[in-house]
Amino acid sequence: MSMIAKRQVEIILESLDLKFKFTKSLNMRLSLILLQICIAYAVRFDAKPNDVQEHEGQIAILKCYLGEFNKQNNVVSWWKEDEQISLNDMVKAADQRISVNLEKLPYTGAYSYSLQITDLKLKDKGSYHCQIDGFPKIISGTARLGVMQIPSSEYPKCSKSANSYIVGRDVKLSCISELISPPVNLRWSRKDTFILPTNIQSEILDDLVYNHYTFIAKKTDNDANFVCEQTTDAISEIINCTIQNLNIQYRPEVKIQHTSALVAGSDSILFCQSFANPPVMIFRWTSTPVLNDNEYIADGQVLTLIKPSIARNGTRITCSAENKVGISTDTTTLHIIKEQRRENNIHGNDNDIENSLETKENNMEITRKNNQGVSLYVVIIIIVLVVIIVVVVVIIPVYYHCFCKTRAATDLTGREIYQPTVYYNTRDRSSNSGLYDRSLPHLPNTRHYVHWRHSFASQVPEDLDQQGYMYIDEKNGQNTL
Structure with missing residues (x-):
């Protein structure tokens, strides 16, 4: 085998060895991952x-x-x-x-x-x-932690933009509370009726919530009360603040009044009635045409006409009332009539005179009858009173003297004999059974009772120190003292 072939074989073997080592390492890592996954899923x-x-x-x-x-x-x-x-x-x-x-x-x-x-x-x-x-x-599920804030005890606060308002101008009432979570709910009401939210404006400033109620002042708003109600989901309690007696100012309402018809030659009084806030400071009276100084007396709300004449009929009288807000006036026209009694005496006809005489006669007759009835009642009352006086003063004392008074007994010399007030009634007693009358006293100097006895006893005068009795006993036709 050539050197080249040998080298190729060595290279192939080295690569196979590396692959084996790599595969072994990878398997170990995979095993660790799988073990961790199993442990993780167990917890x-x-x-x-x-x-x-x-x-x-x-x-x-x-x-x-x-x-x-x-x-x-x-x-x-x-x-x-x-x-x-x-x-x-x-x-x-x-x-x-x-x-x-x-x-x-x-x-x-x-x-x-x-x-x-x-x-x-x-x-x-x-x-x-x-x-x-x-x-x-x-990872576990998520839990939501909510923190509920409670408004401070000083809230809500109610305030107004001014101490007083003039009719026709804007009134601004404010209700203030804290900016908290959950948020507070503020509502305005008047006379237990909630005001619509369309008239309310809200704003947040410096961690405070403002609820503004703005409206145009009217006279009917004077002395009105407004309530701001605060609620929150944090507590069930409802807390209020109040604006009381709203001060709405307006110029006077004026009306001239008089209590009776204006009669020529008689003093008459005109009164200038006014309703205002603040109160009227100045009243002024004027007339057209102008009255003379001796024809009237002006004193504040009162104008006195001094014996007005028919010539002043149609005169226009004006009252002006002024306060800090403005001036208002009212005008009336004088309608002066002649004196009624004089008019009747001058213009009365014969029929009126006859009717008047007939009416007087009828009235006199009725008065006469009434007087007769009154006289009869008076006489009856007088008679009854006289009878009562005679009975009380005369008859009762005479009766007492004759029948009730004890007569005094006298002896031959004329000396009054004292009469005892207590007597012992006489008693008759007969007893064959041996029963004795033990209600009688004993015989003198003895302790015995008798079978039969007719006896009486008299008490000596009460002014003696000792009491004594006198007995007369009758037995078998004999008297025993």
Whole structure:
């Protein structure tokens, strides 16, 4: 074999050896990849972490649940979107409010991996997930952390663009609250009726929300109350602020009034009635043609016409009322009539006179009858009173003196004998059965009772120190004292 052929054989053998080594190395690598894939697919997340919604300043806890997890071979971590927060039990974020806990559950290969954030802030809201490092990476489902902000207790605030407004000009009321999440809802109302949003303008300025209600002032808006209602999904409580007694100013409304007809020769009063905000400062009275100074007295809202004459009939009287907003006037025309009594006396006809006389006679007759009826009633009342007086003053004392008064007894010398007020009634008693009348007193100086007795007793005068009794007993026809 030539040298060339030998060299060719050596080259072929070397190439075959290299191919064999390459194939062996490739198989080993493929085996490792397949082993990693098997291990990766053996570790899993058993459940997607739940979404959490908490108020600002509270604590939020997110949890992942792992199956077939081995702390020696596997590494798990928490992520907020693309930012890694932790690695197993170690926190990588530079935030002391964050802590993690990898806790074994009472099942083989089962673990819970929790992320806790205290003193929640608005910046903490977002999407969070767990991740198991390896090839390929295993990612859990995404949990949404929502942070709900509560408006400060000083909101909402109500304000107005001015302290007072003039009729016809714009009124601007503002309701202010914080720019928070979830956003607040502000609504204006008047007399428990909500104002349409078409009349409301909203704007955001310096982290505050403004809700402006603009309208044209009318007189009916004076002293009106407006309420701004604040609501938010973070709390169920409704909080209000109020603008009270809106001050709408307008020029006076004037009306001249008088209480009765204007009669010639009699003083009459005209009154200038006004409604204004602010109140009227100046009242002025003018007349056309001009009245003389001695024909009237002007005192503020009151104009007194002094005995106006028929010649002043048709005179135009004007009242002007002025406040800070403007001047208003009202004019009335005088209609003066003659005195009614004089007119009737002058122009009355004969029929009127006859009717008047007849009416007077009828009235006199009715008055006479009424007087008679009144006199009869008066007489009856007087008689009754006299009878009552006689009975009380005369009859009752006489009856008492004659029948009720105790008569005094006297002896032969005329001395009054005192009469006792208590008497012992006489008693008759007969007893064959040996029963005695024990209601009677004992015999003098004895303790015995008798079988039969007719007795009486009298009491000596009450002014004696001791009481004594006198007995007269009658037994078998004999009297015993």
